[in-house]
Amino acid sequence: MISALLLVPAFLLAALSASAQPLVDFQVAQPPPLPQDAKQCTIQILERTFGNSFGDPEIVQFTPPTDCGSVGSWAGISLNFTVTSNGTQFDRLGIFTFQNVEIWRTSTPEPNIGDGIIWTYLKDVTRYLPLFAKPGTLILELDNLLETGLDGQYATTLHATFFASSAQNPPAPRADLIVPITTLANNTGNDASVPPIFSLNITLPQNTVEVYAELQASGNGDEEFWYFNTANEFINDLPSGESLPNGPFREVRLLVDGQVAGTAFPYPVIFTGGIAPPAWQPITSYGALDLPNYYLDVTPFVPLLVDGNPHNFSLDVVSAETDHTINQNWFVSGLLQVITDPSGKPTTGKINVYQASPFAETSTTGSVGSNGDVNVTVKATRNIHVESTIISGSGTTTNVVFTQSSSYSNTQNFLNNTFIQNVQQTATGSVLSTHNGVASTVDNYSFPLTIDITLQPPTGDSFFATFDHSYTRTILPSPFILGSTIQEHQLANAFFAETAQGNFGNGTSNNTLSYVDLQGHTYDREVDAINDVIVSDHQGGNLAPVPTPESVPVANPTKLNFAKPRLPGRRTVGNGQ
Ligand SMILES: *[C@@H]1O[C@H](CO)[C@@H](O)[C@H](O)[C@H]1NC(C)=O
Ligand SMILES: *[C@@H]1O[C@H](CO)[C@@H](O)[C@H](O)[C@H]1NC(C)=O
Ligand SMILES: *[C@@H]1O[C@H](CO)[C@@H](O)[C@H](O)[C@H]1NC(C)=O
Ligand SMILES: *[C@@H]1O[C@H](CO)[C@@H](O)[C@H](O)[C@H]1NC(C)=O
Ligand SMILES: *[C@@H]1O[C@H](CO)[C@@H](O)[C@H](O)[C@H]1NC(C)=O
Ligand SMILES: *[C@@H]1O[C@H](CO)[C@@H](O)[C@H](O)[C@H]1NC(C)=O
Ligand SMILES: *[C@@H]1O[C@H](CO)[C@@H](O)[C@H](O)[C@H]1NC(C)=O
Numbered sequence: 281m282i283s284a285l286l287l288v289p290a291f292l293l294a295a296l297s298a299s300a301q302p303l304v305d306f307q308v309a310q311p312p313p314l315p316q317d318a319k320q321c322t323i324q325i326l327e328r329t330f331g332n333s334f335g336d337p338e339i340v341q342f343t344p345p346t347d348c349g350s351v352g353s354w355a356g357i358s359l360n361f362t363v364t365s366n367g368t369q370f371d372r373l374g375i376f377t378f379q380n381v382e383i384w385r386t387s388t389p390e391p392n393i394g395d396g397i398i399w400t401y402l403k404d405v406t407r408y409l410p411l412f413a414k415p416g417t418l419i420l421e422l423d424n425l426l427e428t429g430l431d432g433q434y435a436t437t438l439h440a441t442f443f444a445s446s447a448q449n450p451p452a453p454r455a456d457l458i459v460p461i462t463t464l465a466n467n468t469g470n471d472a473s474v475p476p477i478f479s480l481n482i483t484l485p486q487n488t489v490e491v492y493a494e495l496q497a498s499g500n501g502d503e504e505f506w507y508f509n510t511a512n513e514f515i516n517d518l519p520s521g522e523s524l525p526n527g528p529f530r531e532v533r534l535l536v537d538g539q540v541a542g543t544a545f546p547y548p549v550i551f552t553g554g555i556a557p558p559a560w561q562p563i564t565s566y567g568a569l570d571l572p573n574y575y576l577d578v579t580p581f582v583p584l585l586v587d588g589n590p591h592n593f594s595l596d597v598v599s600a601e602t603d604h605t606i607n608q609n610w611f612v613s614g615l616l617q618v619i620t621d622p623s624g625k626p627t628t629g630k631i632n633v634y635q636a637s638p639f640a641e642t643s644t645t646g647s648v649g650s651n652g653d654v655n656v657t658v659k660a661t662r663n664i665h666v667e668s669t670i671i672s673g674s675g676t677t678t679n680v681v682f683t684q685s686s687s688y689s690n691t692q693n694f695l696n697n698t699f700i701q702n703v704q705q706t707a708t709g710s711v712l713s714t715h716n717g718v719a720s721t722v723d724n725y726s727f728p729l730t731i732d733i734t735l736q737p738p739t740g741d742s743f744f745a746t747f748d749h750s751y752t753r754t755i756l757p758s759p760f761i762l763g764s765t766i767q768e769h770q771l772a773n774a775f776f777a778e779t780a781q782g783n784f785g786n787g788t789s790n791n792t793l794s795y796v797d798l799q800g801h802t803y804d805r806e807v808d809a810i811n812d813v814i815v816s817d818h819q820g821g822n823l824a825p826v827p828t829p830e831s832v833p834v835a836n837p838t839k840l841n842f843a844k845p846r847l848p849g850r851r852t853v854g855n856g857q
């Protein structure tokens with residue numbers, strides 16, 4: 281008996297004694313700012329367990345509900361995606377495509393312990409109301425793979441809740457038309473993989489007067505840790521295989537007939553298997569369950585687009601290298617929110633100013649020490665200015681001014697024979713478009729990220745990692761879509777080890793979020809976790825839920841059976857050099 285006990289490590293005993301209750305994972309985020317006093321109608325859109333699901337997305341037919349007022353008259357719409365999983369599995373990307381428009385990009389937290397995990401994310405999708413007001417196809421692509429050591433399946437349900445409009449809760453303002461910039465595929469998620477550049481012919485109605493773009497983009501494969509990829513000028517100063525090429529700067533570009541219409545310096549989403557999985561459990565990295573979109577005003581191009589002919593809309597992702605090359609691959613998509621003039625008559629107008637270079641201005645500097653230290657800094661700036669006059673068929677003249685200014689800096693340090701690998705990156709910028717002097721689209725952002733990774737001597741079989749990550753953003757996606765300001769800060773620490781008994785580790789995560797929007801909704805949350813246990817949690821503001829009893833923490837301080845972490849540069853644990 282005693283000898284048997286001695287053979288069982290203490291952390292295993294702790295795992296065995298844990299209560300059979302799934303761990304509740306979550307991303308810190310505001311609840312959808314929708315009227316709780318409104319009549320609500322909830323429908324189930326899909327239910328599906330994703331086992332071996334590569335090439336086998338869930339494809340369902342959606343019919344708008346008719347019991348919450350007339351179709352399309354709703355005050356708002358939210359989605360509830362609830363998922364459970366057991367066993368061990370990687371994080372997986374989830375892409376919701378509705379009527380050929382990507383409406384939500386998410387990823388899965390990783391299950392890794394016997395009692396499984398569960399999570400729910402509620403997403404406000406009111407801005408896609410024109411799509412929900414007609415029947416159509418919804419596709420959830422969630423490519424999961426079962427193999428030895430990776431047995432986790434993802435059991436998913438998706439519900440949509442429609443909020444009836446009333447005198448207190450007016451119908452949500454909406455575009456006349458939403459046009460996808462996607463692959464338009466009917467049998468899989470509609471995001472395009474770049475490179476090469478993705479292009480699509482789009483013909484807009486000739487009475488189009490306003491066009492607002494949303495872009496979605498995430499790095500995958502050799503681009504998952506794009507911010508840790510090293511400039512080609514210095515990559516050969518690192519041991520072979522230590523990092524990936526083509527540098528850390530990425531710009532997502534939207535081109536109209538080959539001309540840059542606007543760009544995004546993307547937020548670095550860290551997936552839950554990224555670098556140190558224990559850091560992202562139970563609180564995922566910010567954005568992992570709801571990847572951010574980027575907002576642009578394409579209205580200045582309306583004079584080009586209203587000729588009734590197809591126009592070439594392109595999406596790509598470029599680097600600071602001389603040939604602008606990136607690795608494989610980024611998944612990109614876009615959509616256009618279009619307003620037409622009620623007269624039905626063609627719009628006319630003229631582009632008066634167009635100042636945008638094809639690529640950002642960039643610089644790469646660095647130094648290599650005699651001890652092998654490598655430090656590299658990549659910087660970028662970008663300015664765009666487009667002005668147009670638009671005359672609607674009804675005779676209204678609008679002067680549109682679109683400006684975008686962005687700056688970026690990334691410093692990588694590879695020290696102590698690469699046992700120390702640090703990155704400090706920041707992207708800040710602003711998008712402002714005005715229509716007759718009134719702000720129409722705003723996207724002001726600051727996305728600083730610091731990661732320090734320290735591999736433990738002598739083998740590098742284990743490592744410590746710290747993350748300091750912020751998302752500060754004021755957006756007005758269009759004059760008819762609710763604007764908001766979010767300030768989120770996440771500090772996370774983790775230890776990870778690969779041993780003969782399995783992959784294990786521990787971690788802490790401290791988060792503060794504040795949300796305020798132009799309808800006066802407010803929300804804040806301060807929540808800290810240590811080793812799967814929520815040690816403090818406060819929610820405030822008028823969107824905060826009625827307090828619910830604390831969930832029982834899983835008393836399992838050392839976690840077992842993590843999937844292998846993915847490290848920058850395709851490095852594996854124990855192979856740090
Ligand atoms: C979300 O859906 C799950 C089940 O799919 C349900 O248990 C949960 O109560 C829902 N949450 C909200 C806020 O509607
Ligand atoms: C996880 O395990 C529980 C208990 O055995 C089971 O009820 C549930 O269906 C499992 N979920 C998945 C996604 O396998
Ligand atoms: C998707 O289906 C629609 C309607 O059946 C069809 O018009 C379109 O060509 C299909 N798209 C692709 C890429 O197959
Ligand atoms: C887009 O339309 C142009 C002009 O009609 C045509 O020449 C071109 O081949 C089309 N491209 C694609 C990708 O369909
Ligand atoms: C569309 O524009 C992109 C970017 O300039 C270009 O690479 C592509 O060849 C164009 N496609 C067509 C059909 O003209
Ligand atoms: C690299 O940066 C580190 C940290 O700032 C510094 O200590 C070291 O001296 C630098 N080495 C070189 C070669 O620039
Ligand atoms: C640098 O690496 C050596 C082993 O190669 C180790 O002894 C030392 O502690 C490391 N220094 C730091 C600051 O991690």
Ligand SMILES: *[C@@H]1O[C@H](CO)[C@@H](O)[C@H](O)[C@H]1NC(C)=O
Pocket residue numbers: 710722724754
């Ligand atoms: C956005 O940023 C610009 C430039 O810093 C600033 O002038 C403007 O006031 C900001 N707008 C909002 C709504 O925060």
Ligand SMILES: *[C@@H]1O[C@H](CO)[C@@H](O)[C@H](O)[C@H]1NC(C)=O
Pocket residue numbers: 771772773788789790808815816
């Ligand atoms: C988070 O806060 C806890 C106390 O609540 C502290 O022990 C821990 O070190 C903090 N972690 C980080 C990464 O700051």
Ligand SMILES: *[C@@H]1O[C@H](CO)[C@@H](O)[C@H](O)[C@H]1NC(C)=O
Pocket residue numbers: 775785786787788810811
């Ligand atoms: C995680 O484990 C490491 C290595 O055993 C230890 O130094 C660290 O204190 C632990 N951290 C937490 C939060 O338990």
